[in-house]
Amino acid sequence: GAVVSQHPSWVICKSGTSVKIECRSLDFQATTMFWYRQFPKQSLMLMATSNEGSKATYEQGVEKDKFLINHASLTLSTLTVTSAHPEDSSFYICSARYEAGKLYEQYFGPGTRLTVT
Amino acid sequence: SQKIEQNSEALNIQEGKTATLTCNYTNYSPAYLQWYRQDPGRGPVFLLLIRENEKEKRKERLKVTFDTTLKQSLFHITASQPADSATYLCARPYSGYSTLTFGKGTMLLVSP
Numbered sequence: 001g002a003v004v005s006q007h008p009s010w011v012i013c014k015s016g017t018s019v020k021i022e023c024r025s026l027d028f029q030a031t032t033m034f035w036y037r038q039f040p041k042q043s044l045m046l047m048a049t050s051n052e053g054s055k056a057t058y059e060q061g062v063e064k065d066k067f068l069i070n071h072a073s074l075t076l077s078t079l080t081v082t083s084a085h086p087e088d089s090s091f092y093i094c095s096a097r098y099e100a101g102k103l104y105e106q107y108f109g110p111g112t113r114l115t116v117t
Numbered sequence: 118s119q120k121i122e123q124n125s126e127a128l129n130i131q132e133g134k135t136a137t138l139t140c141n142y143t144n145y146s147p148a149y150l151q152w153y154r155q156d157p158g159r160g161p162v163f164l165l166l167i168r169e170n171e172k173e174k175r176k177e178r179l180k181v182t183f184d185t186t187l188k189q190s191l192f193h194i195t196a197s198q199p200a201d202s203a204t205y206l207c208a209r210p211y212s213g214y215s216t217l218t219f220g221k222g223t224m225l226l227v228s229p
Binding site for chain 2: 002004034038042043046049085091093095104105106107108109110111113
């Protein structure tokens with residue numbers, strides 16, 4: 001149980017275009033999902049917290065107009081990188097929160113490798 | 118701010134030995150800590166969660182301890198195998214039961 005899928009697994013796009021990444025919780029409902037970015041040999045950096053039916057909460061330094069997040073249902077959150085630039089090339093990973101009473105286990109998707117040329 | 122520190126140097130051990138990874142945290146003890154495994158180019162995989170009031174937790178060949186006095190969690194893999202080679206991440210909630218913050222992870226290399 002507690003499987004999270006992500007699509008696409010990798011994408012190459014040209015500078016200035018937009019890319020949408022989907023994150024789905026397959027066998028549980030997630031009112032809260034998270035989007036992380038990870039550079040090589042670095043830790044996971046939280047970009048934003050996505051709450052179903054409301055606006056996402058962005059971490060300091062993350063441009064909300066550049067990284068658009070939509071959490072329209074309890075099993076789907078999307079991240080759109082708008083007007084992508086080479087510096088946006090990274091590994092993007094989503095996570096869905098599974099609530100077991102007061103404890104929160106987070107389950108991660110397999111990640112999306114974005115390369116902007 | 119809440120920080121998680123893991124040894125950034127890779128841990129090299131021989132197959133069959135016990136691997137021990139360390140996670141140190143700052144400020145107050147979290148309600149729980151979590152350990153994840155991450156393979157290259159993949160998302161982290163949840164392994165274990167240990168609560169503040171639990172000294173030790175086991176799952177098959179894995180064992181995690183939580184020492185609130187030392188502000189430290191130890192992650193052990195007994196009878197290690199080359200397939201255990203990966204990066205292991207420690208995580209704690211920012212506050213209370215909230216969003217997780219992750220350490221940089223420690224790479225484990227198990228040689229045959």
